[in-house]
Amino acid sequence: MSTLLEITNLSVSFNQGPKAVDSISLSLNKGETLALVGESGSGKSVTALSVLRLLDERYASYPSGKIRYRGENLLQASEKRLRQVRGREISMIFQEPMTSLNPLHNIEKQISETLELHKGMRGPQARKRCLELLTLVGIENPESRLGAYPHQLSGGQKQRVMIAMALANEPDLLIADEPTTALDVTVQKQVLELLQDLQQKLGMAILLITHDLTIVRRYANRVAVMEHGKLVEQAETTTLFDSPSHPYTRKLLSAEPPEAPLAPPKSDKPLLSVSNLDVRFPTRKGLFGKVKEHFHAVKQVSFSLDRGQTLGIVGESGSGKTTIGHALLKLTGSTGSIKLDGQELSDLDQSAFRPWRRRVQIVFQDPFGSLSPRMSIAEIVREGLEIHDADNRDTHDTKVIAALKDVGLDPDARHRYPHEFSGGQRQRIAIARALVLQPDLIILDEPTSALDRTVQKQVIELLRDIQARYGLSYIFISHDLAVVRALSHQLLVLRRGSIVEYGDAGDVFRAPAETYTQELLHAAFFYQAKDANITTTI
Structure with missing residues (x-):
């Protein structure tokens, strides 16, 4: 197997300060996936950006090392040569598609730019290639999406557009920096299986940067572990997970969330009762501002929550999870019944509801x-x-x-x-x-989605401790089912605004009744199911 990329004794400093990357060496073969893992600040992204010399060299310097791509040291390459390499031979998927995509340009223009720059494609030829790429990455009705702007796409769709741009010129090396952060588990699975499929078709190598070790175990051939800018361990994926040699690697692998919540206190009556909650957003207005069309975001949702317990709400992007949280706080208009301690809140105006805000608080995703x-x-x-x-x-x-x-x-x-x-x-x-x-109730909206595995575990333990001490109730909104399992007593599964499944969290995790829930659990717990030889439900 031929070596495509070889990094030797690379060090990176900013403003002549301490080394952000300290004398690391690693290699990547053609057609291989190498995962680079570690906590925030470990130097993963700095290493990846250095390959393409994307760091601002007014502040960043390379005190030592070589980055050889097909034997050529890119640290000594001219700017002209780097422009040839970037996007054509080596492409990159950045961590946050919303900030990486230009909000002022439609999707066709953004994909066409790289085709024109590297292959001279314009007009109908470029448009045809854009449609091929959008079809390749699984965008439905690609013709209707060419004129769309980033804000009109879901998180998963934006990530697929980023992949289409990165693959436009069929690169030999793809650098994927946290390509699935904040994506739902089913979309994560689709995106990663897409990359795996395209890798086999194109024979490209992938440098995968992530803090999600479940993804690493499932998709990487080899793993390199970074801590404080240093490379502390490299191994084949199976070897590293089965017998890690470095204490830091063992720490990362052991940072698993608990598999069940704390035992709930006994409760005589529910703290929160929600009945037939319905939320519609106007999408088109006619003459004199009269609403002609609605988007039905939440459809007749009902549930209850006891004091000291946690309700987990899961589902794909756009399923209505966050909208429910906002409706409970009257941040979004809704119909239906919302009772807190038996008091009907839905008919209160903002002024009358204000004293109740003290009892219901929210922690946002970012x-x-x-x-x-x-x-x-x-x-x-x-x-x-x-x-x-x-x-x-x-x-x-x-x-x-x-x-x-x-x-x-x-x-x-x-x-x-x-x-x-x-x-x-x-x-x-x-x-x-x-x-x-x-407060009596805290709504937690994706509070751990962007956190490293070890920090995530600390936050989970903190939430469990606070709940036990103060008898708090939580509504925990998340796409991370391992975290949901660690906190939730009840589980509500949403799809397209409607309840798919609702009940005791332990029962749902053990034996999901609905096909959609089974798909979610299979995507989230692939290895647990595989190791336990579970075939009947997931």
């Missing part, structure tokens, strides 16, 4: 985006108290300190700002902001 960069941590956590507990300002600082302690943060750091904290710490801050008001 902690950095939901924390104001202009406010200190103390100000962020205190903000809810200033609205809902304005008469007791002298106790606010004490409550802020207590909330930060509850989530395992040093209260002395409360005068710092969000950018000074890691992703896991920012998520703890978001939880503290919700917790400081001592």
